Amino acid sequence: MRTEAVPSTAYDDLPYTRGGDVDRADLGGLVQSAADGDAAAWKALVEGLSPLVWSVVRAHRLSDADAHEVYQTVWFRFAQHLGRIREPHKAGSWLASTARNECLKVLRNLRRLTPTDDPQLLDRVSEDRTPEQSVLDLEEAAAQSERVRRLWQEFDGLGERCRQLLRVLIASPPPSYQEVSAALGIAVGSIGPMRQRCLRRLRARLEAGEAI
Amino acid sequence: MSGTHDDGVFDDEVSFNDEVSFDDEVSFNDEVSFDDEGFDTALLEEELRQAAAILDAVPAPLRQLAVEAYTLHDLDARIAELTFDSLVDAMPVRGAAEVPRMLTFRAGEVTVDVEVSGQGLMGQVLPPQPARIEVLGGPQPGVPLSADELGRFAGDVPPSGPFALRLRTGAEVVVTEWLRA
Numbered sequence: 001m002r003t004e005a006v007p008s009t010a011y012d013d014l015p016y017t018r019g020g021d022v023d024r025a026d027l028g029g030l031v032q033s034a035a036d037g038d039a040a041a042w043k044a045l046v047e048g049l050s051p052l053v054w055s056v057v058r059a060h061r062l063s064d065a066d067a068h069e070v071y072q073t074v075w076f077r078f079a080q081h082l083g084r085i086r087e088p089h090k091a092g093s094w095l096a097s098t099a100r101n102e103c104l105k106v107l108r109n110l111r112r113l114t115p116t117d118d119p120q121l122l123d124r125v126s127e128d129r130t131p132e133q134s135v136l137d138l139e140e141a142a143a144q145s146e147r148v149r150r151l152w153q154e155f156d157g158l159g160e161r162c163r164q165l166l167r168v169l170i171a172s173p174p175p176s177y178q179e180v181s182a183a184l185g186i187a188v189g190s191i192g193p194m195r196q197r198c199l200r201r202l203r204a205r206l207e208a209g210e211a212i
Numbered sequence: 213m214s215g216t217h218d219d220g221v222f223d224d225e226v227s228f229n230d231e232v233s234f235d236d237e238v239s240f241n242d243e244v245s246f247d248d249e250g251f252d253t254a255l256l257e258e259e260l261r262q263a264a265a266i267l268d269a270v271p272a273p274l275r276q277l278a279v280e281a282y283t284l285h286d287l288d289a290r291i292a293e294l295t296f297d298s299l300v301d302a303m304p305v306r307g308a309a310e311v312p313r314m315l316t317f318r319a320g321e322v323t324v325d326v327e328v329s330g331q332g333l334m335g336q337v338l339p340p341q342p343a344r345i346e347v348l349g350g351p352q353p354g355v356p357l358s359a360d361e362l363g364r365f366a367g368d369v370p371p372s373g374p375f376a377l378r379l380r381t382g383a384e385v386v387v388t389e390w391l392r393a
Contacts, residue, residue: 034282042282050278054270068274069392072350073374075278077390079285080376102392105299148263155260170261199253202260 028089035083042082046075048173049092053099055171056183059164060103070102092175096168096183154205162198169195280351289378289385292317292324297391317377317388324377324386328393332370337363337379346378347371348387354378 030048033041053074057067078095085094155166168175168183169191181188296316312329326335337343340363347367348354359365359379371393379386 035285035287039282042285043279046275046278050270050275051265054268054274055264058268068271069373071270071274072277072281073390073392075281076284076350076374076376079281079283080291080387080390082285083287084291105297105392109299148266151259152263152267155263166257166260167264170257170264172261172265174257174261195257196253199256200251203251203256 027091028087031082031085031088031091035088042079045091049095051171051173052092052168052175052179052183053095055168055175056096056099057103059167059183060100060107062103062106066106070099070106073102074099090178092179093182096175096179100183100185150209151206154202154209157205158198158202161194162201165191165194166198166202277350283351284348284390286385286387289387290319290322292319292322292379292386292388294389294391313393315388315391319386322379322381322384322386324379324388326377326388328370330370332366332368334364334366335377336365337381339363341381343379343381345380348376348378349373 027045027048030041030045034045053071054067057070062070074095077098078091081094085091087094155163158166164184165180165186168180175183177188177191180186180191186194294315295318296314298311298314302314312327315326315328317324317326321339323338324335325338326333333347337359340361341359342361343359343363343365345357345359345365346354347357347369349371350373355367355369357365357367373393374390375393376390377388379388
């Protein structure tokens with residue numbers, strides 16, 4: 001089945017040291033419990049992995065409507081396959097690659113329905129994102145809000161590859177590199193170096209902005 | 213999108229100081245979060261993570277829907293896996309805007325062909341047999357349809373968003389893999 005297609009397992013035996021290891025440690029157990037009828041385990045899976053699925057969808061810059069539908073499709077299919085997933089401890093990668101496949105289908109369909117290959121149309125920015133407003137709602141100090149807003153703005157202005165990679169990496173809790181690999185179809189071994197470069201680039205943008 | 217992963221990271225304007233190649237020296241699991249300039253990448257990543265949590269979190273109703281999706285877990289049903297999707301497997305038809313989406317699902321010897329268009333949904337269960345069908349759109353109950361003696365069925369409401377078909381044929385229940393219409 002195509003949604004089971006999880007990328008390279010070359011690094012699976014290496015220790016995973018990113019911050020999410022506590023949350024990810026018992027993924028297999030949670031999947032098993034949920035399959036056995038434990039609704040609380042299912043809820044824990046949703047709480048722990050929802051941000052990853054959302055990040056993958058966001059990384060692909062779908063419209064809000066498409067993003068919502070892909071997110072739902074992924075979770076409905078996961079519920080449907082619960083108990084049949086071959087490697088329950090890799091549920092995060094399963095969700096990430098399923099989300100990626102559905103995102104790519106949406107993008108392919110947009111292209112098919114679009115007579116031109118105008119990249120603008122394939123790169124729609126969601127309509128209702130108003131970071132400024134959300135920040136205003138915060139009770140935090142104005143300076144900190146400004147910092148968050150600027151950070152997000154510079155992040156959003158990064159090249160597409162960097163923006164995409166970082167958007168998945170900053171899911172909370174932090175995804176494993178196996179999950180990132182499944183989310184974006186890139187080799188596990190290239191994620192670290194790319195991450196480093198993209199964060200350097202982001203920092204440079206922030207510093208350039210401050211200098212003005 | 214297949215081409216986009218092949219080119220380098222440097223797909224936009226700024227050319228970075230590339231004096232060091234990171235490809236060999238940075239361990240992939242970032243044990244060392246400081247790079248050669250003493251720049252704490254882990255800190256910036258964490259700051260960005262917090263920004264995402266504030267500015268682009270999972271919408272609460274969506275998360276709730278995922279929690280409710282637990283009821284879609286049905287071990288008694290057989291899953292009919294998607295084996296053909298015109299969106300992926302067919303050559304695009306240039307100039308034809310309204311091409312119906314053709315889908316084929318298979319569970320063992322049972323095949324379900326489905327055609328989704330702006331006018332609705334039609335299809336056939338093979339081998340031909342009557343079936344009670346439910347068009348699901350989420351955890352809530354779906355829209356009932358029935359397949360005739362030849363296994364043919366049709367509904368005049370096109371599915372929008374995620375959908376699946378639950379078919380009862382004799383003693384068996386088959387559910388198609390969830391898809392986005």
